[in-house]
Amino acid sequence: MSTDPLLRVRDLRVSYPTPAGPAQVVHGVDLDLAPGERVALVGESGSGKSVTARAVLRLDPDARLSGRIELEGVDLLKLPPRRMREIRGGRVGLVFQDPLASLNPVMTIGRQVMQPLLIRGVPRKVARRRAVDLLERLGVRDAEHRADDYPHQFSGGMRQRVVIAIAVIAEPALLIADEPTTALDVRVQARVLELLRELADERGMSILLITHDLGIVAGFAQRAVVMRHGRPVETGTVEQIYTAPRDPYTKALLAAVPRIGGDVTRPLAVIGAAGEEKEGS
Amino acid sequence: MSEPLLQVRDLVKTFGGRPVLAGVSFDVAPGEVLGLVGESGSGKSTTARCVTRLTRPDSGQILLGGRDVLAAGRRELRALRADMQMVFQDPYASLNPRMTVAELIGEPLLVHGLEPDRRRRRERAAELLETVGMTAEHLDRHPRSFSGGQRQRISIARALAVEPRLLICDEPVSSLDVSVQAQVLNLLRDLRERLGLSILFIAHDLAVVYYLCDRVAVMLGGELAEIGTREQIYGDPAHPYTRSLLDAVPVPDPALARQRPSST
Ligand SMILES: Nc1ncnc2c1ncn2[C@@H]1O[C@H](COP(=O)(O)OP(=O)(O)OP(=O)(O)O)[C@@H](O)[C@H]1O
Ligand SMILES: Nc1ncnc2c1ncn2[C@@H]1O[C@H](COP(=O)(O)OP(=O)(O)OP(=O)(O)O)[C@@H](O)[C@H]1O
Ligand SMILES: [Mg+2]
Ligand SMILES: [Mg+2]
Numbered sequence: 134m135s136t137d138p139l140l141r142v143r144d145l146r147v148s149y150p151t152p153a154g155p156a157q158v159v160h161g162v163d164l165d166l167a168p169g170e171r172v173a174l175v176g177e178s179g180s181g182k183s184v185t186a187r188a189v190l191r192l193d194p195d196a197r198l199s200g201r202i203e204l205e206g207v208d209l210l211k212l213p214p215r216r217m218r219e220i221r222g223g224r225v226g227l228v229f230q231d232p233l234a235s236l237n238p239v240m241t242i243g244r245q246v247m248q249p250l251l252i253r254g255v256p257r258k259v260a261r262r263r264a265v266d267l268l269e270r271l272g273v274r275d276a277e278h279r280a281d282d283y284p285h286q287f288s289g290g291m292r293q294r295v296v297i298a299i300a301v302i303a304e305p306a307l308l309i310a311d312e313p314t315t316a317l318d319v320r321v322q323a324r325v326l327e328l329l330r331e332l333a334d335e336r337g338m339s340i341l342l343i344t345h346d347l348g349i350v351a352g353f354a355q356r357a358v359v360m361r362h363g364r365p366v367e368t369g370t371v372e373q374i375y376t377a378p379r380d381p382y383t384k385a386l387l388a389a390v391p392r393i394g395g396d397v398t399r400p401l402a403v404i405g406a407a408g409e410e411k412e413g414s
Numbered sequence: 415m416s417e418p419l420l421q422v423r424d425l426v427k428t429f430g431g432r433p434v435l436a437g438v439s440f441d442v443a444p445g446e447v448l449g450l451v452g453e454s455g456s457g458k459s460t461t462a463r464c465v466t467r468l469t470r471p472d473s474g475q476i477l478l479g480g481r482d483v484l485a486a487g488r489r490e491l492r493a494l495r496a497d498m499q500m501v502f503q504d505p506y507a508s509l510n511p512r513m514t515v516a517e518l519i520g521e522p523l524l525v526h527g528l529e530p531d532r533r534r535r536r537e538r539a540a541e542l543l544e545t546v547g548m549t550a551e552h553l554d555r556h557p558r559s560f561s562g563g564q565r566q567r568i569s570i571a572r573a574l575a576v577e578p579r580l581l582i583c584d585e586p587v588s589s590l591d592v593s594v595q596a597q598v599l600n601l602l603r604d605l606r607e608r609l610g611l612s613i614l615f616i617a618h619d620l621a622v623v624y625y626l627c628d629r630v631a632v633m634l635g636g637e638l639a640e641i642g643t644r645e646q647i648y649g650d651p652a653h654p655y656t657r658s659l660l661d662a663v664p665v666p667d668p669a670l671a672r673q674r675p676s677s678t
Contacts, residue, residue, distance in 0.1 A: 149559070178563030178591045230562040230589065231506045274455070286429065289503040289585065290454030290618075312562065315588035316503065318618050319662040321454050345563075345591050346619075348664030352671035371668045389592040390666050391599075391621040393648060400603070401596035401625065 145200040176360030226300030243280030249303035289316035382408035425474035452633030499573035542571035
């Protein structure tokens, strides 16, 4: 590859303290993202995708991390907390899996979207204009007025778009988006993904997209990492993974995707403990 | 045709002068699964919240098993709530962070007086967890230590605990991998067949809706653009919005995805 990776993760391990001693949930993740690259992180529920994403920004105070996480050559695991805070919301934007929990319930939507710009000294009026424009581009109707609403006045999918707006408005070098489109209808989803793709192509923003939707991965990502039980089981280009998956779990995952027009009279296939596809019972 | 379990008539709701529901009507028969799909912000969750009386509509009527939901007094409402359970769109916000999983799943059994014995509630919670692909080991943990999909499954187990006649699910499987999703969908179908459970199923994944739902209502701007059988909606949609939705479904094939016009 011609450029140095923007993000380089090596042998990342994460554990949490429990009454029975530390429980390791991520057992060695390697990951590279080039500038402008779009990589999908997919896999089993509970396999460590969100924990990995949060570890990159050292967001869990309880989590014990080891390995190396380099952003633009700097080892994030060695940074003092103050520098780490600057990176969050600065060089790295994050969309949490849980949009409601990451919004401030007593601050207007507009104010929250403007915040990353205000912190960087952008004048208020300009910041507001850019916030409203961005919400419009994300398909929020009548954003000029709706910017004065509070989070509880927004629908689930509208809140999800607000969280995306907050993450990208200050043009981070890296966007980590954890299930960012689960509450969006497929048309709005296409529009949001299109905007993210533009930011990747035109501004060189790298994107790590965590999703269960293998349709989105096919259309959006260039490479994918498939996780199971806290470790990657397969990494490759999207073409490779979809046309010639090597790992049995990846194969089973792709085969289990429900399709419009499929047989609705039989139970859906579930994936067994060894990663093989099983008929549902 | 048997008497519908749920009848919703002409629901109207405005928030601060903004119309959000502009006359929504539909029925759900016993043992039927009705899908509710449509634009983000079109009023799907508001409809669900009106049916469970978490939000009061400005006007309209809601009957569950012939009983008037909007006119129900306190005691009647409690009985109605045992008959209809809801899985919320936001699994984390709807789970009390201070309760353990055993308490969360056992709570409806306690509230509705179905299982006064603590040990038996715990056993029942363990069984329910297993039906959604989790285990008894999870019983003493708190919601914050779970993944998104695990929380979603805890919410589903909790809603099923009282064996409701109507289950209202707002995006219940959106954070699940396809295998766990298949397990939950198989479970819901099984409950429908064995116990005649009716389901109002709100979702954005049109393949999941295709698999599970007998009929589908498509919502746009506070109204139903159309409602019909699975075959009608997917095979011969009447409304241009439905067609545009079906056209925008992402295909799990990188070669096909590249040929498509990128956006709407
Ligand atoms: N704070 C915590 N304490 C203890 N265990 C945790 C904590 N957070 C997560 N876990 C466990 O770590 C594992 C990985 O969780 P993670 O949230 O990364 O899964 P995920 O791959 O994002 O799954 P999903 O697709 O369901 O969101 C899970 O088994 C979860 O229960
Ligand atoms: N408490 C409230 N106060 C003001 N407006 C509200 C309130 N709740 C919902 N709305 C508005 O009502 C409309 C419908 O919201 P609703 O949550 O029902 O949409 P939805 O169809 O569930 O969307 P999504 O698919 O994004 O979850 C939206 O414009 C929303 O902003
Ligand atoms: Mg997750
Ligand atoms: Mg909703």
